[in-house]
Amino acid sequence: MSEPSVFTRILQGEIPAEIIAETENVFAIRDIAPQAPVHLLVIPKTAQYRNVVELAASDPVLLTELVGLANTLAAEYSDGDFRLVFNTGPGAGQTVFHVHAHVLSGGLEEGRLGG
Ligand code: 5GP
Numbered sequence: 001m002s003e004p005s006v007f008t009r010i011l012q013g014e015i016p017a018e019i020i021a022e023t024e025n026v027f028a029i030r031d032i033a034p035q036a037p038v039h040l041l042v043i044p045k046t047a048q049y050r051n052v053v054e055l056a057a058s059d060p061v062l063l064t065e066l067v068g069l070a071n072t073l074a075a076e077y078s079d080g081d082f083r084l085v086f087n088t089g090p091g092a093g094q095t096v097f098h099v100h101a102h103v104l105s106g107g108l109e110e111g112r113l114g115g
Contacts (some may be wrong), residue, residue: 005098007043007085020075026066028073028103035105036066038078043098044071068104078105 010017011027018061020040031039044062045058049055055063068082074082085102 005047006096007041007098007100008047021067021069021076023069024062025062025070028069030100031102035102036083036104036108038074038082038103038104040070040077040103041100042073042103043100049099050099051088051094051099053088054111055099066101070101074103074105075097081105081108083108 004012004014006015007017007029010029011019013111015087017029017032019029021026022045025046026042026044028040028042031041044066048061049058052063070082070084071080073081082103082105083103086099109113
């Protein structure tokens with residue numbers, strides 16, 4: 001069995017992080033290394049999906065729950081406009097293989113693709 005992911009360890013209280021919101025199946029934290037004025041992570045509580053492709057193929061309802069929480073938090077923490085980023089694969093910058101969405105908001109007018 002592989003080691004628990006950093007996000008599972010946060011959910012279980014083994015690594016300190018404030019859980020800023022949660023639903024039945026999804027939770028959210030602030031990114032430890034923010035890349036935008038608002039940079040949140042929305043994460044399924046289950047670690048069984050490594051990336052958004054696996055999640056979408058196996059549990060689209062859970063993906064919908066994740067997107068819904070991202071939308072709610074963008075309104076709560078910013079002006080409601082946001083970028084939703086799922087890095088997929090190491091070549092795209094994915095470092096944690098427990099699917100998660102980056103919710104980026106605030107001051108994003110320049111660099112439309114996040115560059
Ligand atoms: P990825 O690179 O896989 O798309 O995103 C992983 C994200 O998790 C990174 O943006 C990184 O800053 C964040 N991260 C990694 N470890 C921790 C941690 O212990 N606490 C929090 N809050 N974020 C983390």
